Amino acid sequence: MSVGTASNVDAYLAVDIGGTKISVGVVSTMRTVLYESRILTPPINVWGSLAEQVANALKWSARNGISLLSCGVGCGGPMRVEDGVVSPLHIPDWRNFSLVQAMQQLTALDVILENDAKALVLAEHWSREQNAAAVPAVMMSVLVSTGVGAGVMAGGKLMMGRTGNAGHIGHVIVQENGNMCACGARGCLEAHISGPAIERAIGAAASTANVHTRVVAGTLLGQAIASVAAMMDLTDVTVGGSVALGFGKEFLEAAQASARQHAGLSFLKDLTISAVADRSLAPLVGAAALAKYSVEHASRL
């Protein structure tokens, strides 16, 4: 989309905060990423770095005639959405950090905070709607990155669960007496296929993992997805996040083969696992989708 000067362009301010990187973007109401900045998550003074990135995005928007409608923030958990407070497992600098209040003061916008995996499925849903693609009754997007989580949409609505924590596919058990997980259990999917878990297993950066490691990780993901698919009666699964996208074709093909192998019921025969439509931009589009979704569903997310 070209940025006109004659009339304003409506857009959302979008922020994606992960344990490895932080992205700030401006995403139009047509789902186009107009502006993006990305930094590595600093070990200290995370807010100072984020605030600088956000200030630059606000200046850029003002210069280019962009009207910012509201702000969506996707962040790693845990968090207390009701209070706007985050304590991301992979950002030790933030414990009970009042992120929503700080962002509201900085931007003077409404700020909508949610788990980054929920943002991912909203991005996928938005993409389907916009491309007039079939939107299934139930769909799931899985984020495989520093952590492993999922967002599920049913009937066009985000599944929240009793406390807002629905979607923790990272803690589906995939290995008996497997790796110790940060949650206290053993053999959780996250303890085997998250970026840090892969690093511990191979003693090097996850991005250097060989084909065997990628296939084993994909196979475990497919196993967990098959269980969830049977439980939820869903066949449409998309996968994003730095580990999933970085591991690429071998990972996705192994996940697909394993999911089909483990999902024997007739209603699961079309179970399909593919990469998220917006690839590495999906978390940012998802943050914008949070802002869009909260307006369309005025009740609490």
Ligand SMILES: [Zn+2]
């Ligand atoms: Zn766990």
